[in-house]
Structures are given as structure tokens and as C-alpha cells.
Amino acid sequence: TLRPGHAQLAQTARLADLEQRLARVEQAVGATPAKLSRLGVGDHSLLATAQHLASRAALLDSAQLDAAESRLTTLLTKLDQVAEKTAAITGSSDPDRDKKINELYELAKKTEYLSQVLPQTLERMLALQELHQQGGEFAKALSEIESVQVQLMAKMRSNGETLASVEEGLKTSFATIKSNMEALDGRVKALSTKK
Structure with missing residues (x-):
């Protein structure tokens, strides 16, 4: 030992x-x-x-192969059941519908960036909307001012014509008054020389 x-x-x-x-x-x-x-x-x-x-x-080993074959058979059966249930849920396989779904998915992927840009764009548009409203109000006020200016110019022309007419009338009146005064002076002098 x-x-x-x-x-x-x-x-x-x-x-x-x-x-x-x-x-x-x-x-x-x-x-x-x-x-x-x-x-x-x-x-x-x-x-x-x-x-x-x-x-x-x-x-x-044959026992291992039999066990693997049994598992594969079970898996295939389960896969067939899943495929049947999927077909039942989605209806019959429609290639056109699947194509449209894929196109929509691709479109959604392409426009995904818009979801990030859209809020900023919306904020800018809201800010610009207020600016556009103020611009519209300014344009309206400017139009009213131009209209008032045209009216004032017309009144000024009318007043100018009236003033010219008054001046002409005053000149005529002054000339008449002057001539009347001279005549009156002449008479007063004539009367004063007679006495």
C-alpha cells in the first residue's frame, strides 16, 4: 500500500x-x-x-440526436402555430398592404426629424404672426394718414384760393377806401379853403 x-x-x-x-x-x-x-x-x-x-x-450520439430532433420538431410545430396566429390576426397576407405599410414606415422614418424642428418652427410662426398683425395695423394707419393728408391738401388749396380771393377783395376795398379818403380829404380841404 x-x-x-x-x-x-x-x-x-x-x-x-x-x-x-x-x-x-x-x-x-x-x-x-x-x-x-x-x-x-x-x-x-x-x-x-x-x-x-x-x-x-x-x-x-444517437440519444443526443433523437433529443435534438424531438426539440426541433417541437420548435417547428410552435413556429407553425405562431405563423397561423399571426396570419389570423393580420388577415391574409396582402403584398400590396405590406408594401404600403413599409412605405409608410419609411416615410415616418424620413420625416422623424420634423418632430424635432416643428416646435421651433411653430414658435417662430406665432412670433411672426404677431409681427404681421402689427405690420397690417401699421399699413392701415399709414393708409389713413395718407387719406387725411390728401384731404388736408385739398382743404389747403381751397383755403389758398379763398385767401387769394379775400386778398383781392381787400385790395379792391383798400383801393376804394383810399380813393374815398382822398376824395374826402379833397373835400375837407376844399371846404376849409372856402371858409
């Missing part, structure tokens, strides 16, 4: 021997990445490659 310490030492020695033999096999076979990559295991050692191949071979 071996003591527990010796048993462990013996096992370690066997593992070391196995690793040395495996290293010699790798050197002989050539564990280059190019050769190992053909096995689909990447840049691993022969031991890792052997373990990988053993796990793949275990998948080819």
Missing part, C-alpha cells in the same frame, strides 16, 4: 509523464495554428483540440 503522500506524488509523476509524451506528439505532428485551425478550434494545443473533438463526437 502507498501512503497518501506517495499516491499523490505518483499521480503527479504520471501527469508530468503524460504531458511530456503529449508535448512530443505535438512536436511530431506539428501543433501549428494553421493545422489546428482546420479543425475549427483556433490556436489551442492538441489536448484542447482532442477535448473539443470529443465533445463534438458526443453530440453525434
